[in-house]
Amino acid sequence: MLRILLAMPHFYKSDPASEHGFGHDAPEKRAAIVSDCVRALRLTFSTPRTYSAFVSEADGHIYVRKFPADTWNACEIDLAICTTMGEDHVLPLLDVPENWYKQVKVVLDNPRHLPFGCLQYLRQHRGEYDYYGYLEDDCKITDPMFFQKLGWFESMFGPDAVLLPHRFCRYGNPKIQKIYGDPEMQENFIGKWMNYQRRPVLSAPWGGQVLHFRKPHNPHAGCFFLSAAQFERFCARKENFQPTAEFISPLESAATLTMMKTFDVYKPDFAQASFFEIEHDGVDKDDLPNGKQLL
Template sequence: MRVLVTIPHVFNPQGGGGYASLSPDPQPRIQGLSQCLQALHEVYDSRSQFYFQYTHQLHTFSANRQSSAQLSIVICTTQGLHLLDKLPVDPQLYRHRETLCHPMFLGFECHQVLKEHLGLYDYYCYLEDDIILRDADFFKKLRWFNAQIGDRAVLQPNRYERIRDRQGTKKFYIDPELEFKTGKRDNFAHYFNDNLVLTGKVMGEPVTIKRAENPHSGCFFLNRPQMEFWAQQPYFLDRDARFFGPLESAATLGIARTFRVYKPAPQNANFLEVQHFGDGWSRKIKNVKFW
């Protein structure tokens, strides 16, 4: 399996806050992107997984060949606003693509990279630079889902954070369901809230998947036919930023306009999930209204 991963990465200490990429502290961005890259190679790269066997002397052999992937990772940056030279990661693990676009619209440059590689990969992926994948069966689950329901639907992962306190570690899924009933977001309602629920079994265990009322996960994963179909749409690369803003729209709006978007239901939220580095969103939501 060949997988192309595109990652938009910006760090602007003069950005004035609002997003972690605009904070004056570079360390969370360095740690988040480093863990993102390291996890991709550790979990999926067939060249990075081995086991030991002793026959008169110790030997190493490749492991997990049936579930591993050949990864190509492209990190898109703009105007020199990045931290790639400070990462504790081998630069050979990724390719760097520099652009001149507005920093908030960098995600759409990743879409361009995906289009340029049509027909060459089995999966086309977009990850914000603080998204961490740890599930070795992630792409198997995507294949299972599309085998059941077809390629006009996309299964998005649930995004979580961990908070550590005196009571231990708590895990929170950070993308609350949205209501598109009134106000300026009326024109998005038909994308997300038709309330379809799917049930099935995986390895004998029941799994419930529902139409996503909040399709945002900070990432997306499309197989080859899906990527080709999306790239053919007249709105592809139109840089529409109506879904909260350009950062969120790059991760979400295009696929939501093109496919039926689903997520695992809360009772089995971890069937497909990704980690969001840090605990900033969990604490922000807690302090606002949802706790």
């Protein structure tokens, strides 16, 4: 069974002028979003699955018994929700058991650097897990083969290539339509970090068809996930743990700039986007005027 350590930055302080969504939400709404994301992790990967069968027992009676099911992709996930030392969070309002996560209080000079506190926490547990991941508190994963796909991708293309998911949000009434809302960036901007000349497309067979993975013009996904071998390479680059706002803000820099500077970064071709995706939970495209980037 895979052992996975995930670190999630969580900061809440009401601020209508905030550049990120967590400042716009009411505390109850933000708590519901974080709860949904934590619950999805647990239900998708860690909750025991069973099936029922009629069984004849020695006493001559037939009973319904439960047996383990769907164990092939079960994972042991340790989730650390990283906060500042103060009370700028909504953890007391979460609608999930407290033992589903661990609160980690990070000492910071600037609360905007909390994402880098997450990376430093992951580094403290180097060598203890099979996968290390960082994800924003509105990233909702519901694909039970998520980590199997990561392992397959690395086995096909090597540890130098990292696969990031596409983010989508739901819209419509009811919300049954999807939009991949992270707009592509101009190459004269994103090209400062992404080398589109080196291995721009990777292809491999999967399930009777050929999948294509491209170096995206918006690599940001609000998360990343690295195998133990990849995490060793990540940790070897000490700059990855130094707070910076070089790429948009510290939030995007921790999640994405570190990836771009350490690995070749890929996402699935948009025609096959759902192969590897996450939901940007609580975000509606109608909340963002004029196609503003979802952050």
